[in-house]
Amino acid sequence: MSAATATARRRYRSPVLLLLCFFASAPIHGQPDVLGFISIDCGIAEGSSYTDGSTRGLKYVSDAGFVDAGAGANAGVRPPYSQQAQPARYLNVRYFPGPAAGARSCYTLRELSPGAKYLVRCGFYYGNYDKLRTLPAFDLYLGVDRWATVNVTTPDERYILEAVVVSPASFLQVCLVNIGLGTPFISWLDLRPLGAAMYPEATLKQSLLLLNLRRPGAKYALNRYHFWRPATSYGVFRYPSDPYDRVWQSYGDVAAWTNITTTAAVNVSNASSFDEPSVVLQSAATPVNATRLDFSWTLDSSLSPNNGNSSSTAYVLLMYFAELQQLPSAALRQFSILINGASWNSSRRSYAPKYLSAEIVKMVLVQGSGDRAVVSLVATPEATLPPILNALEIYSVRQMTQLKTDNVDAEAMMTIRTTYALKKNWIGDPCAPKDFAWHGLNCSYPSSGSAQIKALNLASNVLTGAIDPSFGHLKSLQHLDLSTNTLSGPIPDFLAQMPSLTFLDLSNNKLSGSVPAALLQKHQNGSLILRIGNNTNICDNGASTCDPDKKEKNRTLVTAISVTIPVATLLFVATILILRRRRNKQDTWMANNGRLSGPRERYNLFENGQFSYKELKLITANFREEIGRGGFGAVFLGHLENERTVAVKICSKTSSEGDKEFLAEAQHLGRVHHRNLVSLIGYCKDKKHLGLVYEYMHGGDLEDCLRGNVVSPN
Template sequence: MTAYGRVTTQSQTGMKYLQHLSSRIMSLMCTTCHQLLCKMQQPYTPPFLFADSFSGFVQGLASYSVSLVATENATLTPILNAMEMYLVEPITEVATDSGDARAMMSIQENFGVEKNWMGDPCAPKAFAWIGLTCSYPPAHASKITALNVSSFGLAGTISTDFGDLNALQYLDLSNNNLSGTIPNFLGQLPFLIFLDLSSNDLYGTIPDSLQKSQNGTLSLRVGNNANICANGTACGSSRKKINGALLAAIVIPIVAVIAIFVVLFLLLRQKLKGKDKRKATGPEDESALLENREFSYRELKYITSNYSQEIGKGGFGAVFLGYLKNGNSVAVKVRSDSSSQGGKEFLAEARHLTRIHHKNLVSLIGYCKDKNHLALVYVYMPKGNLQNHLRGSTSKPLTWEQRLHIALDAAQGLEYLHIACKPALIHRDVKSTNILLTTDLGAKIADFGLTKAFGDSKTHITTEPAGTMGYLDPEYFCSYHISEKSDVYSFGVVLLELITGRPPIIPVSDSVSVHVGEWVQQSLDHGAMESIVDARMVGDYDMNSVWKAAGLALHCKLEVSRERPTMAEVVAQLKECLELENRLDGRQRSLGSNFPREGSALEAEEEQQGGDIQAVAAGPAMR
């Protein structure tokens, strides 16, 4: 049995298992001073690739010895990868007063304070929030008596939440970017004896409630606020009027002169730019250089040389290579006669898509709606699609680091569609042929938004499922309910392609095929991690990085959509995979010496890997 994970042992709370990578049965026992302390002696099966926990109780002793013991039917030695120890300490302090706690949490949220401001503000005392001083009466809730947030980067007006800290004696808000007037409620804090508002952008008069500073009961600092009047509303009024009139007399003529020069400059520039365009393109084709515009069918015929070079074909229609007058290459997707996209619907979506820009999305530079002719014009991607690089015979094999960068780029593109676009966009057809590569092997998502922009609700019902077999979310296929998690499922399949180099549907025999996810799952169940990794990488990868990526891919393609991660979580996990791979710099590759590098040996390895598929394909298959 092979286990890869963490065991957490706690006094009074027992043990936890985290991230086990084996579904074999095992039992965990811990002994202290030759005594059996744990009550969890029954065999335990951790869920495959997921965190789980179970607990028991032990007496509070000074030391613990933890053992991981395999059951009788286990065939391999258990491996403990890491362990964390926790000690439960009693908390003697009473929790913070509920009113003070709510006020502090509201202040943290409103100003976005990024200190250790989490949990209870005052308790436990050793972990009180930075800047807070609390009272700890023996039988009552803790109260906040001092708050020092000087130089915390606070911006905006002074929040009314400060006025809810009714036991406050010291308040330091200096050296921030606070603006507006000084609120009256600060003077109503009954125990306040020190208030520092210096070095902000406050203005106006000091409220009457704070005038007690004049009799010595309150120490008030308001220095370095240029527009604070300390002696009533009339202070500095005549000087302000004089300064205002003088400022107007100086600024208005200057602004007028600058405006005249700007207008003349823009007119001259526009005139010269128009001449240059007419010289370069001629009067008829002058608009062909514009981006994010509507092309005519005649212009597209000219750009594509009468649609002479077809470079691809998809569900939307054929794709043709074209060239703008400035020499830039474009890919023109022309709607097929069988496409169900309506002209009015297409125009609305095309105009929306021209406003979507991200480094990991293929840029749409224009569209065509000319009578019955509908087309989209994209920036041309010279390196083709990901599938050709994974299984094409002419391309150089991608390294594991390159594959991780491609996966991360694609994930960031999908994350942008799901989160940044309002309303959100669901791709619905994420696959390796819709991930295009730049000259430096950067990845961009293509064909996004060819279906309707997703609405405000988190789910949507379609009349028929859209997508490609092998990548299609089974929950979406059965229920016609579409959500962002459908893209997550498809991305998980793409990630498995990057790991294995194999297509989504792997033929086992003439009549039987197995899904790549099922094949990977069966291989991991047999402890054969190396057998699933693309042999063309010749062992040049970190095994921990591949393990983590495989677990993430299988997590993405869980049958129940709500159990899948979001694309934001996928991006974070891929960054960790990349960090693991980058740590190999300066040390030996984990399996490099075990993989053949000669051509004939590599072919033999691929043949052996094909045999492994038949050996483990005993589970559910696709016919």
């Protein structure tokens, strides 16, 4: 337990202070409360919360901040199940309908400490919430590893699962997976921080799953027991009796057992599972007129790593002992601990509890499928008193073998998902398990370590706003496609700092400003394929950095010629206006010099500004940089021999403008006048190739300039 958590627990001992504290400190946006607790009622309305009646002040909140927005639906349990005496957290569920098996729905628990231990607990109460009376079965996952199968066999039974886990990152995910046997649902979900010394068997590579077998007389199928016989039935202890809010239930009445109790505090300095005295340890079971105490369990198939098909499972048994009676000097309580009739520890053949001082005896055993484990506490021949047992826990050991996504990559992808409100199938871990990998990702799966994201395709995903810095955290990313969205703002410098990036497509967005010099350098030296075409406000469109002395001139260096056929047709007006003016001057000169004495000679209107198709290929570097597209065709960046920058528009083969129409339409519309047309430099009519060559349009999109500026024909 962290110092901050311990201080918080000492500070809020008073029930009144606890109540006030938790009313003021409910988790917000998926964060823990002041004790580090997360308590979620899955199914209540967003923004709502309440104080749990079975604890002193723990507040349960809506799951809206923990599950993806819009995921699943809420429902209440139905009569007669809703009319039974139930804690509030069992009266509603969130369910996740899906069209087929394989769908994954996840809760993300945030603001955790990487490498810290946590208890994760969840509850399920069907209660005919869907009015179908169809009892489902589905899988539960801790991160990328399967936890258990939730198999609902009766509508009014409460199913509770607990696990002790080490969080590999600042977040932990609990996922429900549809296995084709009904709709997954959940009633509530808890997370509790544990002390660092507790449950040392729980590591990053393995978790402890609390045995989930119901025994006669027990309220829940949770194998964590105390041995009080309280007046009220079952006798469940949790927070604040247990500062970690573990649920301890009574083992129940056993005719051959009785119990001894004390009101004195039990020292727990030798019991790492407790950091302060607990009522749980103030009672102990002991046999009546006998010298042995036996208990047993069988394999829990729901926790089997292979859905019950595992040949063997490892278990950890924790037994708590403390002598509760002040024994006279002649009395001796001493016993052996046997497992299936054999000594559990060859070096320690007997055990004697210490007065008011708790200790833990731990047993690790491997149990075959269908086997029954029997534990016996047997008094030694020297003993004058029978054995005792104060409490016990039984855990199944689960190896966490699945590769998960690198923590930094996973955090970055979850931020990207949130920033752009992406739905898709982006739930849970981005890369793992492979069957659940997010759409649009390519991941590498090494033989050891973490999966890494190599490619990310978010083309045509309606992304808006700036390019989020989280993209820069994907250090192994080689291929990034953000094309055909409405991203705006400058191209960020961090894109040039991504060490593995070899392909970047930012085309067809609304990005602006200059291209970072480092990014251009990578493009020019061949280490990066860079696509930035059709961003109307990108300075220079990647040819070079912006010249500060020509800032005003180059404010919009991508000429926005991606306009429709009607706008392209208006370009022909410029052709006619310019060339008719030239022809009139030529005719006047010829008339004044006696050159028109006979019939007018045929004059090629375009002869001074005509380009061959081969010349256009040279000007545009073989049409390398497309900067626009419209109904008439594509527009390419070009440079003349005098370094004058031009735009070259090529008639596409599918354009409605043909060979004859190219000239006929221009002549027909020659009467239209327009005062804001770009300067036409020339044209190409080379066999089947038609094109226009003109200067950049400065100050914005040509289409914007044309609107409202066309005057009627003469």
